[in-house]
Amino acid sequence: MKVAFFDTKPYDREVFEPRFKESGIKAKFYDTRLCEDDCILVKGCDAVCVFVNDDINSKVIDLLSSYEVKIIALRCAGFNNVDYKYAASKGIAVVRVPAYSPYAVAEHAMALLLTVNRKIHKAYIRTRDFNFSLSGLTGFDLHGKTVGVIGTGKIGRVFMDICKGFGMKVIAYDKFPVEGSDIDYRPLEEIYKESDIISFHCPLTSETFHMFNLGTINRVKPGVVIINTSRGALIDSEALLEGIKQKKIGAACLDVYEEESEYFYEDKSGNIIDDDTLSRLISMPNVIVTSHQAFLTREALQNIAATTIQNLKDFQNGIETENAVK
Ligand code: NAD
Numbered sequence: 001m002k003v004a005f006f007d008t009k010p011y012d013r014e015v016f017e018p019r020f021k022e023s024g025i026k027a028k029f030y031d032t033r034l035c036e037d038d039c040i041l042v043k044g045c046d047a048v049c050v051f052v053n054d055d056i057n058s059k060v061i062d063l064l065s066s067y068e069v070k071i072i073a074l075r076c077a078g079f080n081n082v083d084y085k086y087a088a089s090k091g092i093a094v095v096r097v098p099a100y101s102p103y104a105v106a107e108h109a110m111a112l113l114l115t116v117n118r119k120i121h122k123a124y125i126r127t128r129d130f131n132f133s134l135s136g137l138t139g140f141d142l143h144g145k146t147v148g149v150i151g152t153g154k155i156g157r158v159f160m161d162i163c164k165g166f167g168m169k170v171i172a173y174d175k176f177p178v179e180g181s182d183i184d185y186r187p188l189e190e191i192y193k194e195s196d197i198i199s200f201h202c203p204l205t206s207e208t209f210h211m212f213n214l215g216t217i218n219r220v221k222p223g224v225v226i227i228n229t230s231r232g233a234l235i236d237s238e239a240l241l242e243g244i245k246q247k248k249i250g251a252a253c254l255d256v257y258e259e260e261s262e263y264f265y266e267d268k269s270g271n272i273i274d275d276d277t278l279s280r281l282i283s284m285p286n287v288i289v290t291s292h293q294a295f296l297t298r299e300a301l302q303n304i305a306a307t308t309i310q311n312l313k314d315f316q317n318g319i320e321t322e323n324a325v326k
Contacts, residue, residue, distance in 0.1 A: 001025045001046050001047060001312060002025075002026045002027075002044060002046055003025055003026070003027045003047040003048065003073070003312065004028050004030065004034075004042045004045040004047070004048045004049070005027050005028065005030065005048075006030050006032065006033055006049065006050050006051070006054050007031070007032070007033045007034070007050065007051045007053065007054055007265070008029040008031055009265065011296070011301060012075075012301075013029055015302060015304075016029075016305045016308075016309075017029075019305045019306065023309050023312075023313060025309065025312055027049075028041070028045065033050075033053060033054045033055070033261075034048060034050050034056065034060060035054070035055060035060065036059050036060055036063060039063035039067065042063075042064060042067045042069055043067055044067075046068070046069065046071065047069065047070065047071045047072075047073055047312055047315075048064065048071075048073070049073045049075055050072060050073070050074055050075070050081075050082075051074070051075055052076050052081060053081065053260065053261035053264065053265070054081060055081055055261070056081060056082040056087070058086045061087050061092060062090070064090075064092060065090040065091070065092060069092060070092060071092065071093040071095065071312065071315050072087060072092060072094045072095070073095050073308050073312055074094065074095065074096040074097065074325070075097055075304050075305075075308045076096065076097060076295070077097060077098055077099065077100070078096075078203060078204065079325045080203065080204045080205070080231060082094055084325045084326070093315055094324065094325040095312075095315065095321060095323045095324050095325065096311075096323055097307040097308055097323065098323055099154050100300045100304045101295070101299050101300035101303055102155040102158045103158055103297075104294060104295050104296070104297040104299065105155045105229050105294040106155050106156075106158035106159035106162055106229075107158075107162065108229060108255060108290070108293070108294035109155075109159050109199055109229045109253070109255075109294065110159065110162050110163075112227060112229075112255065112288055112290065113142070113197065113199075113225060113227055113253055114142075116225065116252075116286065116287075116288045117139040117140060117142070117225065118137070118139040119136070119137040119138075119139060122285070123137055142163075142166045142167070142168055142197075143166060143167035143168065144168070145169070145197060146168070146194055146195050146196050146197070147160075147163045147168050147170055147171070147195060147196065147197040147198070147199060148172065148173070148186075148192070148194065148195030148197070148198045149163075149170060149171070149172040149173075149191075150172070150173050150198065150199070150200050150201060150202050151173075151174055151200065151201035152172045152178055152185075152201070153174075155201045155230075156174075156199075156201035156202075157183075159199055159201060160172065160183070168197075170183075170184065171184045171185075171186045171190070171194065171195065172185055173185065173186060173187065173188045173190075173191045174202070175202070175207075189219070192216055192219050192220050192221075193219060193221065194221065195220070195221060195224060196221060196223070196225065197224065197225045197226075197227065198212075198220070198224055198225070198226055198227070199227040199228075199229070200212070200227065200228045200229070200230045200234050201229070202234070203230070203231065204230070204231035208234050209233050209234070210233065210234070210235070210236040210239075211235075212226070212236065212240070213235075213236040214239040214242065217239055217243040217248055218248075220243075222247075222248055222250075223249075223250035224248075224250055225250050225251045225252070225253070226240065226251070226252045227252075227253040228252075228253070228254050228255065228256055229253075229255040229256065230256060232254075232256040233258040236258075237257065237258050237259075237277045237278070237281065240252060240281070241277055241281055244284055244286065244287065250286065251286040251288075252284075252286070252288075253287075253288050254281070254287065254288070254289045255290045255291075255292055256292055257278060257281075257289065259275055259277075259278065260291075260292060262274075262275065263275070263291075264291045264292045265291060265292065307323065311323050
């Protein structure tokens with residue numbers, strides 16, 4: 001089997017290259033993202049390996065099909081960037097890595113919350129400049145606060161456990177609640193109304209697109225802290241900015257952003273940023289943006305590589321995998 005590996009970063013290559021060699025699968029690594037113009041690169045390959053911001057739309061799938069690509073291997077959990085139904089109609093399989101380390105993402109969500117609340121990002125810069133003033137660094141105790149978790153899957157549940165360790169009251173909403181669990185499920189409206197902190201851990205679907213919008217922002221507790229480590233488009237970014245400007249939202253921790261594919265994972269420090277909403281959000285003292293890095297731990301990368309290669313080998317050997325996206 002030969003795989004065209006797109007959107008390669010040094011940390012991907014370091015982990016994947018030895019594992020591909022070991023498995024006997026040949027891989028060609030490309031820095032570029034998979035898009036219509038670059039489909040020629042898949043020539044001679046049976047598989048493509050892609051990440052969260054490769055846009056695998058129907059046109060790309062038509063081209064993959066014309067090059068006789070048989071499988072699209074996502075090296076991530078979310079699959080909103082792949083038209084998997086169209087791929088199926090073309091006889092191309094789609095597989096993903098449903099779980100690699102829920103701890104990596106949940107711990108990052110908590111790291112963001114602690115940072116924004118206790119102003120660690122500001123304190124770090126101050127003390128490096130020998131500014132030891134504490135003015136403006138007041139936070140609040142997490143202990144006793146209510147956190148609303150939206151999506152009680154693998155990551156949401158780890159995040160809930162972490163929050164419980166801090167002595168927080170945890171309430172949750174999920175469209176498909178875990179039956180027989182001790183999770184304190186509430187209607188979504190109650191989550192918005194009662195939470196001091198809201199953390200998003202549900203997938204991006206047509207139903208969850210912009211689920212947090214101007215309407216919902218008007219119904220949250222004043223000063224609420226919003227955490228999104230799931231997918232950017234769960235939140236209407238312009239509405240979030242408006243909520244922050246109106247001081248309705250106390251703080252926002254964003255590891256994902258709805259238009260992130262233009263910027264995230266790349267060094268844009270020498271560029272003029274066209275996205276005014278992103279620029280304005282980043283300029284806010286109570287907003288922390290990380291560049292979709294919640295997954296980035298050594299353990300997660302090793303697990304991603306192991307599962308991706310197993311998915312490809314299973315496909316090669318005609319073994320049906322539960323990691324297929326259907
Ligand atoms: P999961 O499938 O285990 O859990 C998702 C949960 O969301 C499920 O319990 C499901 O029932 C629930 N859900 C589905 N539709 C819903 C809706 N309309 N409203 C509320 N809940 C709904 O997934 P997971 O592994 O916990 O991952 C959660 C999300 O985190 C993924 O969808 C992915 O987008 C994101 N993610 C981000 C990173 C990162 O680096 N930032 C890494 C991995 C995953």
